[in-house]
Structure formats: C-alpha cells, structure tokens
Amino acid sequence: MSGxxxxxxxxxxxxxxxxxxxxxxxxxxxxxxxxxxxxxDGAQYRLAGRIEVQKGEELLVRRFIRADLFASEDDxxxxxxxxxxxxxxxxxxxxxxxxxADRTV
Numbered sequence: 609m610s611g612x613x614x615x616x617x618x619x620x621x622x623x624x625x626x627x628x629x630x631x632x633x634x635x636x637x638x639x640x641x642x643x644x645x646x647x648x649d650g651a652q653y654r655l656a657g658r659i660e661v662q663k664g665e666e667l668l669v670r671r672f673i674r675a676d677l678f679a680s681e682d683d684x685x686x687x688x689x690x691x692x693x694x695x696x697x698x699x700x701x702x703x704x705x706x707x708x709a710d711r712t713v
Contacts, residue, residue, distance in 0.1 A: 635689050642692040646684035652677040653684035659692055659713075661704055669710040670695075670703060 633644045641660040646653040655676040660669050674691060678684040695713060696703060703713070 644685040644688035657688040670713045
C-alpha cells in the first residue's frame with residue numbers, strides 16, 4: 609500500500625516510475641479544456657489528467673491522478689474525461705475560485 613502512495617506522491621515531485629503514455633488527448637467540457645494523460649504503470653494505465661481554464665491572461669490548471677488502473681490506454685482516456693466532468697460538476701466555479709495557477713485536486 610505504501611508503494612502506491614509513493615508512486616502518487618512521486619508523480620508530483622518527479623520521482624515516479626510511472627510515465628505518461630504515448631500522447632495526451634484533449635476534450636472541451638464547457639469552458640474547460642481537459643487533457644487526458646494516462647500514466648503507464650507496469651502493463652496497465654493509471655487514470656490521470658488535468659483541467660485547464662483561461663482567466664484573462666492567466667492559464668489555471670488543476671491536475672488529478674486516481675488509483676484506477678486500466679488494461680488499455682483508450683479505456684484510461686475515456687474514463688479520465690468522465691472523471692474530469694464529475695470533478696467539474698462537483699466543484700463548479702470553486703474549482704478555480706482560489707486563483708492558484710496550478711494545483712492538484
């Protein structure tokens with residue numbers, strides 16, 4: 609269990625053995641740009657992505673990584689977009705309300 613947490617923590621500090629899969633994929637959800645960045649974890653793919661919004665001159669970013677693992681990269685991408693929509697729906701405007709340029713949710 610601690611190995612899982614060190615991988616997740618390492619993803620934010622540069623120490624993870626997980627690596628992004630072949631390419632990022634983007635989808636617009638309302639005014640938000642969602643980028644799916646599945647992370648290779650052994651023979652599987654971990655759900656990961658970021659949500660971006662342009663506020664004037666500033667780009668605000670919210671990153672997320674979840675414990676969910678998928679056998680295919682396509683499945684990880686599909687569920688990443690659904691998870692991003694859920695995050696957006698749950699948090700609404702408060703998702704970027706703190707004005708912090710880049711943080712993890």
